[in-house]
Amino acid sequence: MSRQLWLLRHGATEWALDGRHTGITDLPLLPEGEAEARALAEVLGQQHFAAVFSSPLQRARRTCELAGLGEQMQINEDIVEWNYGDYEGITTSTIRETVPKWTVWSHGCPNGEDAQQVEVRCVRAINTALAVLEAGDVALFAHGHILRALAGTWLGLGACGGQLLPLGTATVSILGWERDIRAIQRWNAPAKRVA
Structure with a gap:
């Protein structure tokens, strides 16, 4: 199959720049995050997508809109960011003061999600995308950890x-x-390097 699944992480937010885990807190894009999202429009304007899905959180939706695909956007709850529970808004270094060697991947989040729970959502999101891939490429606007988890699941x-x-x-x-065989065609490319 030649169709592709495009993963687009939202632009910068205050917590993303501070390294704080931002799950369900619905932060807006910073002005530089909006500029980053606009830069995606040049690349994405050259593509045709059979479907465009976004996390329900405003940082992903706004990135989709500024990237020029807002009219095609469908909300997909399965690609909302990882639920960090008690670790929401906290940095990894702060968490490691009480849980040495903590990672979201190995330990999960108290009162939030662990990797197995996130993987269930990733499988559903992939199946949703596969259902329309025959008609064309699919774009997913979402968040750092969920998109990384989705790629790991894809592979x-x-x-x-x-x-x-x-x-x-x-x-x-x-x-x-x-x-x-499922593969990565491109990873972590800034918009200016994709064109």
Whole structure:
């Protein structure tokens, strides 16, 4: 199959720049995050998408709109960011003061989600995308950890495979196939390098 799944992380927010875990807190884009999202429009304007899905959170929706795909946007609850529970708004270094060697991938989040729960959502999101991929490429506007987990799931590594895939704000990543095997076509590319 030559169709591709485009993963688009939202632009910068205050907490993204501070390194704080931002799950369900519905933060807006910063002005520089809006500029990052607009930069995606040049790349995405050259593509045709059979479907465009976005997380319900405003930072993802606004990125989709500024990238020029707002009219096609459908909300998909499965690609909302990881629920960090008690760790919402806290940095990894602060968490490690009480839980040494903590990672979202290995320990999960008290009163939030762990990798297995996130993987269930990733499988559903992938199945939703696959249902329309035959008609054309699919775009997903979402968040750092969920998109990394989704890519790990796509590759057969499970959600925890995402720990191997760093992802910057307002970047383009493309999942596809290599000789009928699921593969990464492009990863963590700033919009200016994709064109």
